[in-house]
Amino acid sequence: MDWQDILFKFVGGLGIFLFGIKYMSDGLQKSAGDKMRGLLEKYTSNPVLGVLVGVGVTILIQSSSGTTVMAIGLVNAGLMTLKQAIGVIMGANIGTTMTAFIVGIKIEEYALPIIAVGAFFLFFFNKKKFQYIGQVVFGFGTLFLGLSTMGSGVKPLSELPAFTDFMIQLQDQPLLALIVGTVFTMIVQSSSATIGILQTIADEGMISLKGSLPILFGDNIGTTITAVLASIGATVAAKRTALVHVIFNVIGAIIFMILLVPVHSLVLWLGEGVNIRMQIAYAHGIFNTTNALIFLPLIPALAWLVTKVIPGKMQEIEFKAIYLDERLLATPAVAFGQAQHEILRMGQYARETLNDASTFFFSRESRVGELALQKEELINELNRKITDYMVKIQQQNGLPEGESEKASGWFQLVNDIERIGDHAENIVELSEFSINKKVEFSEEAGRELKEMLTLADKAVERALAALEHNDVTAAQEVLDYERELDEMEVKFRKSHIQRLNQNLCTGNSGAVYLDILSNLERVGDHSKNIAQFVMHEEQT
Structure with missing residues (x-):
């Protein structure tokens, strides 16, 4: 077994995948102008609107961490209230599932032509609008090229007894799988990337859907590290916002771990006839959407809880004109x-x-x-x-x-x-x-x-x-x-x-x-x- 080939392909594929997500995200942000921050600032007057805006912004920038950090920045400046930010974070968690669904499409064989189309727009058009489109398409193709490279890198591992034994162990010990998902995402700091890797490994037949689910739930816990890091040295309000993100995902993971068997059955029923990558995307969507529906009525209670856990006075500025009627x-x-x-x-x-x-x-x-x-x-x-x-x-x-x-x-x-x-x-x-x-x-x-x-x-x-x-x-x-x-x-x-x-x-x-x-x-x-x-x- 050529370990160098495996390592290079996996690490290189991961790098290409991360670059694809980032490049596509940058293109989407540029084409949308400053609208994402404006949406967050202006249209989060109630929790339901906050969730919808969080979903929309995250789909636009393809990064729940980005949306969450943006919300923390606004809360840090007092330009958004804690309750508004909670709704946005819930929406961000739903919006980030879009990446998993994109990965579930399985169009790696078209990755290079897609990249070529993106490059054509980038190099043969002077208008910024077309260049941004090219950037999005190029990033989209690069994302799948990275997945394909990673897949070819990890494929030989299916013949390695130590690796297959570890995968079997993860399937038999859901708690260990949850921890693995959490730690790996904390290291990579991108749930989209770790879920993409999980979808690739599952597609190669190295892990079953049932074994994938606890890792998936762990990925959602691990992604909160970005918000925690963003809140270090920030205001009390920003720290509370980061804590909400942690509580929201941790409690959600606990609920879904308890309901692991019925959740597995539901995903199999919904994803009948589709590939396992798409089934994992379904599970990701169910996790975050259900979690948001559970916590939406509890936003005031969440705000109260984090206020008690992190006491202190917080500055609130209304990022709008308050006298102009x-x-x-x-x-x-x-x-x-x-x-x-x-x-x-x-x-x-x-x-x-x-x-x-x-x-x-x-x-x-x-x-x-x-x-x-x-x-x-x-x-x-x-x-x-x-x-x-x-x-x-x-x-x-x-x-x-x-x-x-x-x-x-x-x-x-x-x-x-x-x-x-x-x-x-x-x-x-x-x-x-x-x-x-x-x-x-x-x-x-x-x-x-x-x-x-x-x-x-x-x-x-x-x-x-x-x-x-x-x-x-x-x-x-x-x-x-x-x-x-x-x-x-x-x-x-x-x-x-x-x-x-x-x-x-x-x-x-x-x-x-x-x-x-x-x-x-x-x-x-x-x-x-x-x-x-x-x-x-x-x-x-």
Whole structure:
């Protein structure tokens, strides 16, 4: 027996299979744009919708782990509630069964022509749309090529007594089979891959359907490791979300292990006349769908349980406009008042993003940087929603002339607030560059940046206070702060040049330092615009 040939074909086939899934998934994601995250953010208002969205997104990206990690990211930023995330995770588990059904089709002999079609689209079309289609088709063909390679690699093992004895042992000891499935998936970190391998081994006649089922249930437990790893160092809410994923799959596996005999009979009945690969796909679908139906009414209880197991305060941010009601557009004056509330809310998030960016620069904690970027995404979303709403208000022509001018002024302020968020995002990206390139700053440079960041935060805080309370005194303070920021930038630039001349700073650190100064000076300018608007309104 040629062990090298077996090992190379199995490992290489697994690599090709994983590449096929990833490449197909990337193509699907690109062709769908940013719709997956948008679906998760917008259409998970109730558990049933959450399940359906989880199914849809996972079918689109072909990765339940990807959907679950995405949900954890949204919960981590407070952009999705725990109950919403539970529904999405249930749906993700159902959606991931699509890969098993694809593998069950058994079209390995057509793998190379499919790859050729994909390559044709990739290399002979310039339009992105066709290239994405090519990527999906190429990945689809590669997936089957990997399966075929793995199958030819493991086939000789059927003649090895030690291997066949182990397979028989797994069939006689379901608990051992469950553990094998769990551990293997934890190592590979892809239930789609391990279930694909299981389908291949079963197709070669090395294991029966009954022996495959406990391994399949173990694969579903093992896939939770990705969510657990994603929650390390994250917020309390994200850890609770990961724990829900573990509880959901572990309890489901226990239930199905107890009902192993009737489940086996059900799969045989449903899969009569189809190949064993498709029968395993049926079992996978039954497991996740039944599990979701069992736990759907228990979502509040699950949320309560994980809250008790992982105590702590969690931050919740609604990733949507909470004051903009389309029904109020019939009364433009009231609608304008609501828009003002939303603009102020957007401003608070802009200030929080700036503070998070500042904290990230000094602490270098990736979680804080991610939070800043997620809040900046929220600011962009609010910018779009508020702009659309304000346009609709002005189209109503129901505001008096003076109020209409005022509304136009507030309309402009949205851009200033959005730009503050953009400058905060720039600081996060500059901080990431510093971390990746191991850029070090002198003690004096760090002190100067902290001083300017603190002043920029004061300018934003007073600008928002002036806007909310129509406070001219606060607005005047902003103008003073803005002048001070301008002076600081000039002064600190000169200090930086002196440090460069004295070799106290490197070129990389100097470039980052100057870019941050520039961004903070621009934050002051946008704060000044807000203050000047308040002063102008008071004078008129």
